[in-house]
Amino acid sequence: MLRMDSVSHSFITPTGQRMEVLSDVSISVEENEFFTVVGPSGCGKTTLLNIAVGLVEPAGGTVRHVTGASGGRPGAVGYITQDSNLLPWATVMENVMVPLEIRKVKRSERREQAAEWIRIVGLGGFEDHYPRQLSGGMQKRCAIARTMVYDPEIVFMDEPFGALDALTKTTMQKILLDLWQTRRKTIIFITHDLTEAIALSDRVGVMTGRPGTLKAVVPVPLGRPRDVYRITGAPGFESLRNELWSLLETDLDP
């Protein structure tokens, strides 16, 4: 579904020096897979995602989206970030209709489809609220509705729940997993929360500190469907978490 071959990238710092952020990263994500990338902050995870969605041209390497046979509109890509990035001057309804407007969906269908997704993410009744009037969790629901409404094949998520409180975060994880299971999407998810990575993913890619490289890819053997509220008690969770920790800690600042 997504193939990244020896992608590397560097920035020029304000002092004029070249800073290598990504070095030789190769990732292959299968159709309908939930793939998570964890790594220390500043390891280039966000840059990697920006390259994957096409916002940044990599300095080296290639990115290919292989359009799959199953679910989702071919070529359509979703992108959900830590800040929900809703249009502040648009209501929930208007925000969710944006991608439909871009795709020139008929006016009457736009409203209908948007309303359906607003209901699915549990925002029914808030159609005419502005983002400012919503809590962080509700903004996130709206961002998810806005992405799912145009049925992308791949959804990229950059620490989407990073700014939420623990309770809201777990609820959002459950919503996401339910959606992923029923809608069959390929999801590439970035986090620095190991519990979250294990609860959600099929495989976890561990990155090193700057310049970021992919150090290991660890499969998550836990069965599905998973109970995100009790995931820490699942058999095998502890040992997996320890394994991921030991991969990560060599790269953490003392």
Next chain:
Amino acid sequence: MKLAGQHEVSTAVASGDVVPDARGRAGAGSRRLVVLTTQVVAVAVILGLWQLLSGRVIATFLISNPADVFKKLADLLQTSAMWQNISTTVQELVVGYALGVVGGALVGWALGAVRFAGSVFEPIINGVNGIPKIALAPVFLLWFGLGIWSKVAQASMVVFFVMFYNVYMGMRSVPKPLTDVVHVMGASRRYVVRKVIFPSLAVPIFAGLKAGVPFAMIGVIVGEFVAADKGVGYYVLEATQQYDAAGLFAGIVIMVVMVLIGLTIVNAFQRRVLRWQRD
């Protein structure tokens, strides 16, 4: 349209999702009343002090007094000469303001949109802005003559810079993550401009529109002070030369009212456009 599996994820809005809604709306009304009352009292005290000091501590011909000013104002508004002055000043204001606002917004937009043009011309504009604009009044008089156009030029010059800086800075602070997200959804450049960049400029544009109103008034009055045969500024100068303090202050009151009317119009417009900012 029925979507599969929706029952599984239709978790109602959970406990963490608290809606920040109309809290303490009842208290807001009475607080407003208290503020308003205090304001009225404050203005009354100032006017009272003015009335008391005038003629007792400070000579009346220097500061007049509220009662005389009010009477003068009532008399002036009966005369067609004063209405002609007002009409002239309003024309100068409206045309000067409009030209300055449109010019400043267009140049701000262009230099904000084209990075290269911005880095070339911003320092030059900063330099021109460094000219004390009052010093240009004689130049405008020379170029545009005694009539309204020298005042229009003066006002639009001042408003131009106010608007330019607001829109230019606004263009530079359009949130990139917002344009990125819409871009990834497949939006065209035109769509991004129309639906993201333009709305995000609404706030700086209104800041410029508001700041521009009193600045336009300054420009017009400076122009009228330098040379004019009509206008409220011209009237004020005349009154001063005749030691008519009541007339002078009456003229100033008219100017203030004009600025307040202008601001009221901009505010009404803003409330409609920036609905999303309100509670």
